[in-house]
């Protein structure tokens with residue numbers, strides 16, 4: 001699989017089962033704040049709410065053949081940062097797809113959103129995730145507690161250049177579901 005050929009598309013209602021499958025994979029749960037298995041019923045309610053929520057954007061990561069290999073979710077926080085979470089299917093891990101999907105997410109955010117930036121909270125022992133976010137241009141800002149877990153806060157600015165304070169070009173366009 002050529003990682004440059006991956007693409008992001010908006011999530012659809014019929015992606016529900018796949019998203020649950022990725023969410024419940026042991027590797028994903030190990031690095032989640034909520035480690036319990038999610039039941040099909042609980043997921044169905046959560047997923048249909050998220051699809052309608054204008055503060056959430058979910059993208060399916062597709063390979064060159066258009067097959068789904070993962071998902072990226074951005075939840076807009078009240079402080080105008082977008083919290084990113086990502087999971088890549090077990091069979092597609094370790095091939096650069098997570099890094100590439102994050103790069104595409106950042107680029108989309110810079111062009112199509114009015115967010116201040118993207119932020120991720122990563123558990124310090126989640127090496128693949130730390131590497132993927134850093135390689136996609138995120139910067140480690142500090143360690144902060146999330147639900148009593150010490151986490152690395154990584155940021156990628158959308159609206160302002162951190163050195164000059166200049167605003168980045170923004171389209172401030174809201175397309176379909178979500179902001180980003």
Ligand SMILES: CC(C)(COP(=O)(O)OP(=O)(O)OC[C@H]1O[C@@H](n2cnc3c(N)ncnc32)[C@H](O)[C@@H]1OP(=O)(O)O)[C@@H](O)C(=O)NCCC(=O)NCCS
Pocket residue numbers: 027028031084085086087088089092093094095096097098099100120121122126127128129130131132135
């Ligand atoms: C984190 C995740 C999205 C990374 O996706 P991925 O496609 O496997 O990542 P990449 O292939 O782009 O790898 C990123 C880096 O991590 C390294 N890496 C991958 N798996 C690794 C492992 N098991 N141990 C150590 N490093 C690893 C890769 O070598 C790469 O570094 P390199 O380019 O210097 O070689 C994926 O592992 C995942 O879905 N994890 C479970 C969910 C999760 O933890 N999400 C993050 C919290 S939001």
